[in-house]
Amino acid sequence: MFRRNSLEKTIEKAEKYFNKGEMYKARNMYLKALAQDPRNIAILNNLAFIYHVLGEEDTSKGYSEILLKECDETLKHETVKEILILKIPALVSLERTGEVMEVIDELLKIDSKDMNALFQKSYYLEKENRHTEALDCIEEILKKHPYHIGSLLSKGRNLVELNRFEEAEKCYNLVFEIEPKNKAAITLKSQLLKRKYNLTITSHDLMLKAVESFEMENFKASRDYFKKALDMSSEYAEIWFAQGELFIRTGHISDAIASFKKAFEINPTSGGIVKHKEFFKLLDRMKKINVFLGFEEKG
Template identity: 55%
Template sequence: MLFKNRLDKLHQRAAYEVKNREYVKAQNTYLECFALDPKDIGTMNNLAQLSNILGEEDKARGYNEMLLEECDERLKSEKTEELLILKSNALVSLKRNDEAIEVIDELLEISPDHILGLFHKAQYLELNGEYEKSLQYINRVLTNDYFNVPALLSKGRVLSELNEFERAEKCYDFVFKLETKNKAAINLKSQLIKKQHGYVLTSHDLMLKAIESWDRNDLKSAEKYFKKALDIDSSHDEIWFAQGELFIRMGKIADAIASFKKAFELNSISGGISKKKEFFKMLNVMLKINRLLGYEKE
């Protein structure tokens, strides 16, 4: 019991560290887990993923090979969804995609609506240029999980390959309602616009630079990139909305309100916010407090 409690606490700590992007700390915590239980497949999988994130390709390969060996050993006596998913993860990471899809097909025989299984199948088909088939599997994922961001991004990519640009753009725009600063959606929408119009530089390229600056806590540079993005093209509500969020972070509430108003003019539910009255009421309260404190002028 003490052993299990210790292991559970370590797993909880590692998960918290991953959530906070403290990847080196998380890796060390999972290594403690691994020392306590070298056969734990979840720990092997997490160590492999963290090694990839940290750019330690040899370590990632080693953990994936250990994971694959352990999964194969356990699959001799039992065939479970967890084992098949983890085995497929290891095979994909090791770039053994044809073997991985055989495992995914086994999983879908056991559980036809398994979300991750359907998603992996869709990705495999996309990589092989079978876009129509890939779309069928993505739609099955989204039928069961309408707000699945990776699936929405994949659907946008596939639709773009099928030259269905308007539908692809709607996928990315829906992602912006769920995650207003999603870098993958920003990049993919930029690629889509370039493909449609042959542009070399888009407003979304500069939006991405703004978000990257924001992530580095370089808020002044982020503000400049947002301005440049809107100078190129001011017709995208997600850029106005993200700029508004930046202004809140900078304490510029009046500027934030103006940016959000422009976003809502372009899209009445920009940022996924449908009750704008309550939203602006909150912002106006923040503005009054700022003015009372002398941070902003009338």
């Protein structure tokens, strides 16, 4: 009993360090725990990951090898979903990607609707250029989780590879309604436009720079990039909406209102906003406060 309690305390300390990102301390605690329980699959998995993060790939792969051996030993007696899940990163670490699909298929035999298994299967099918099959997996996820951003982005990528550009663009546009400044969607839509229209630079390349400047609180640069993006192409609602968010952040409410109105003209559900009257009432109140405080002229 004392041994078990001691192990639990050691693992608890390791997890605390791990969650705080203190990888060296987490490693030391997990090594101490492993000395107490050498065949603990969860500890082996965490050590493989930690050594990968620390850049010690040979050691990481060594733990992955041990992890796989222990997983396979357990699976000889019983098919356990959690053990199959732990096999996947170990196989990826060891570059045994062909076996990854076999494990994923085993997971789907247990639960054909398992979201993580479907998503991982779509990823490997996409890597093998089996885009139609990848889409089948993604559609299963979206039936249950229609706003799952990772799946929408994945669906768009596969559709682009099949030259189904309009459908792909709808996927990215839906992501923008959920996250107006999603950088992955911005990048992917730029790639789509370049491929569709044989372009070398797009308004979305400039939008990405605007969003990155926004995140660094370089608001002047962000405003300049938004202007350049809209000068290049003014027909994309997501650029207008993201610019509106910048104007709110910098206190230019009149400019924000104008930018949002333009976004809604192009796409009435921009930013996921459906109650436009209430939205603009809120902005109008913000503007009146700014005028009262002298931050903005009445008009």
